[in-house]
Amino acid sequence: MINEQYKAMLGGKSVIRSLSEYATARGAAIGYDNVFDYSLGNPSVPCPPDYTTTVIDMYETVEPVALHGYSPSLGIPSVREAIADSLNRRFGMGYTAAHIFPTTGAAGALAHALRAVTKPGDEVITFAPYFPEYQPYVSGTGAYLTVVPADTDNFQINFSAFEAALGPQTVAVLINTPNNPSGAVYSEATLRRLADILRARQTEYGHDIFLISDEPYREIVFDGGEQPYPSKYYDNTLSCYSWSKSLSLPGERIGYVAVNPRATDADLLVPMFGQISRGTGHNCPSSTAQLAVARVIDETSDLSVYETNMNLLYDALTSIGFDVVRPGGTFYIFPKALEDDATAFCMKAKDYDLILVPSESFGVPGYFRMAYCIDTEKVKRSIPVLERFAREVYGL
């Protein structure tokens, strides 16, 4: 019989996807060039040419039976080793291949990390603003998500609200830095304070609290800065990664979980991920994608366009009169809406063919997200439209 739970979810379409579909339809009507579509976080720059030539080279030279054969259930050993080595070089960690589990992107990584350290009925805490898919990701495991209100001064962590929310029922904390949708990059001070609190509560409650760190935007950091590596500050950390943004490969579904070697049961967690896969139908990412990313492990796409776009938008928005925290990374910006009702605000913007995402589904009222992974030329053309919209509708 049809499963009523999933049937009931059919209404629950993502606001972002609905807006993106509207933008596509509107584009078909008036020309997509005329729609300022800031809805979707789909990378706008190509993968590095080395990725393309690597795959072509593999298809031309590697025996097909080897290239397309089953991965071992925990991933291709040489790929796991290349990932461990790269993380060790960059972040001074002590990973071996045994701590790395290749996954179908960050979604696959989170599906495994969450199942490994929760059981149905447990609490997972995250911080607003947060990626809306965290709700189905967590509820799909049987655990539930508690959202700590935002620190709207700078979109770091609201620690007083976090300390009040934490309790013996909390078994995992889910962070996302650089952050979608705010663009905030958690500072070393933020990560140290978070780790101190978690360690104290582990002792107090007598059980582990895992930090699940979702890091697909790790390499998109502005002003020459770097994202401090969360796992360096807290042993019980599972780092979830995707090459969707850094190599512009979202459709290839390739990422990993990296288990901190000092985590509780560190040596059991990757084999447990393998068991979890058997129940979810995961069974490793594409063998081509695994082998190819391993060959370009320290490369990225040319990500500079995102910083260019961010600076253009940040300057324009502040000069128009928006209240906005300057993003430290990602390709998102998260200004305050010009009225309390962010959905009403975004509906009015649609009349100007400005496609903005209201903030309610990110767990913060009164803001909106712009995904500026679009052509710089279009960002420039959108600025007078933003000005006109703010002036005509809100008198700015």
Place this chain on the structure above:
Amino acid sequence: MINEQYKAMLGGKSVIRSLSEYATARGAAIGYDNVFDYSLGNPSVPCPPDYTTTVIDMYETVEPVALHGYSPSLGIPSVREAIADSLNRRFGMGYTAAHIFPTTGAAGALAHALRAVTKPGDEVITFAPYFPEYQPYVSGTGAYLTVVPADTDNFQINFSAFEAALGPQTVAVLINTPNNPSGAVYSEATLRRLADILRARQTEYGHDIFLISDEPYREIVFDGGEQPYPSKYYDNTLSCYSWSKSLSLPGERIGYVAVNPRATDADLLVPMFGQISRGTGHNCPSSTAQLAVARVIDETSDLSVYETNMNLLYDALTSIGFDVVRPGGTFYIFPKALEDDATAFCMKAKDYDLILVPSESFGVPGYFRMAYCIDTEKVKRSIPVLERFAREVYGL
């Protein structure tokens, strides 16, 4: 905290994988050429050259941002349409793109199909002998698997045992034809009788019973025969497919679910699969793999070696004195062991470097499986060893 359920599964390593790892280790010691490794169902023939040239062409000519962009959550529309059209041409079905959901292989397909039509506590019935991974696939959904004993005369369906097992608690029946491990191809008569029984029980119990049909070996049928398409005989059928065997692409993780257009809620099921994906971290197979299989949709690898190997082994086994049903397809054969304890039999075979899989985990005692997706030359060399083993240990 570490999930104790998955931790407890860590002992539960697949017998097939353990034997395969033994074969690899033994091969390192004495030369893999000297190990007659019949353990693993990993295709031994390359993908069609067209697949390779198609992927190279796509990487050389398609804009990377398009090639590697996010798939829509229900899969790439042109790919879904190509799959529907191909199935309609071959089997006279009435699929549209709306009935097709691309997945990460058959494991991904089964994960979605099972979740869509069961809820925790429901019963799913399958038939021995069966693929051992059906246990974690089903238990991962919260439903439970009931195994109907084999019809060992021909490895079609033991209908009297099936009719006794079926009850109001049964919501789905899971079949696999051509069958791993027996090589049986369910006949039209078998599929008709199965459908008649299911229709009668649907009426009697007043609820749907879905047929989940796992068909990765669909194109590997011997003697010029064809696998009758199960969905033609029963409306409430979800056909689960993988290109792992027909195109020799197991590592690329590419397959689909096809929903019979006359199934109950046929138009809801694919959108429900999309909701299920959000909880399991699936989010579509690789975009490259989706686009590439669509371009070679009616091709297969040169699968003839499997029939050559089957005939060699079937003739040898029968002439040695084994009791064996001739496979109609796949690359497996499932003879009766020469003693009641199949595991003891296979352990003794290991001393001859014959790697055979005992039948207990397939739900039938006293048999063994040989996966003959290996070089024909090695099959030929293994025959005198099989003869010597049967003579020296069992006096045949």
